[in-house]
Ligand code: AMP
């Protein structure tokens with residue numbers, strides 16, 4: 430890349446928002462759905478809403494162990510009533526005879542005619558009668574039919590990433606299978622003659638291919654299927670061959686490294702030869718060019734090879750693209766606010782995303798410590814950090830100022 434390309438005039442730069450909107454607009458939501466048993470649905474994205482065919486609860490039921498009766502039959506403390514039926518959970522009751530009480534247990538249906546449940550702690554069992562040692566109020570300790578879920582209502586909307594509570598709710602309304610979006614297939618390739626696969630010996634000049642593993646892990650967390658295209662040698666021919674094989678199999682091709690415009694960077698000319706490519710200069714750091722294009726109709730995203738840049742590019746661009754492809758609307762980053770535990774007197778003209786660690790002081794106030802290294806090669810900073818701080822463009826910061834923070838716990842799932 431020439432010096433002028435490295436430092437383009439800021440007006441030529443896209444804002445992060447402009448760039449991500451364009452990327453997300455190009456994501457075609459997958460239309461193929463599959464039906465999976467409830468036990469296998471965790472982490473999948475729901476393709477069709479779950480609509481309840483039943484009321485939950487399906488009848489009025491007792492929230493307590495006690496006695497079901499008509500409140501009017503026990504207006505004064507000390508009233509005695511014959512016990513006319515016994516109702517454990519799971520039975521179907523007879524209507525309650527006037528002037529009697531039903532022994533009832535938590536979860537059992539309220540018999541027709543009863544309008545209240547008195548808890549057993551204030552009752553005395555006397556052979557086949559019960560003494561009610563309290564003034565009885567109507568409408569106590571009863572859970573009403575449909576109070577939780579009404580029949581025909583949408584209980585989980587399409588586009589939801591299924592978490593344990595969704596699985597439980599689907600079971601509550603009796604669903605045995607769910608219709609989910611087919612997982613996006615993402616082909617991953619790492620370009621660079623210096624790369625060696627972990628487990629193999631490291632010759633002088635070589636480094637381990639960490640990006641393939643970082644990207645695989647992030648893709649798996651998003652519920653994607655990963656196609657490993659391996660390490661691609663730094664030649665135009667090998668790069669073209671790998672890219673076209675990748676595009677033929679995948680919904681998205683993701684490449685790490687080789688997207689600059691140096692002599693050893695062949696991804697750009699290879700994608701241009703096979704399809705089309707935009708090399709975007711975005712007003713963010715890190716985030717040297719993000720390459721976005723298509724190969725035979727398959728979308729392509731290329732990230733710089735620096736391990737931290739790969740993470741940041743993934744979080745800022747690849748993740749929103751894949752969420753949209755899965756039919757999710759919640760692809761926008763949702764930063765939290767915390768206080769800067771540092772001064773930042775000389776802001777950059779670009780928005781910066783730095784590795785930072787969130788901690789809480791004794792008063793429970795969230796603060797952010799910044800990692801001392803700004804190098805995008807230092808991957809140990811990513812495990813020291815628990816998120817990315819967003820340093821706004823052109824804005825000096827003082828210790829105690831509010832800043833935005835993207836916790837990894839939110840963005841790497
Ligand atoms: P590049 O974008 O190809 O110019 O690579 C930038 C830097 O990232 C170089 O120092 C590369 O050695 C390093 N790098 C490239 N690919 C990987 C990878 N797959 N894993 C770890 N480091 C990489």
Ligand code: MG
Pocket residue numbers: 620621622686687693694734
């Ligand atoms: Mg390279």
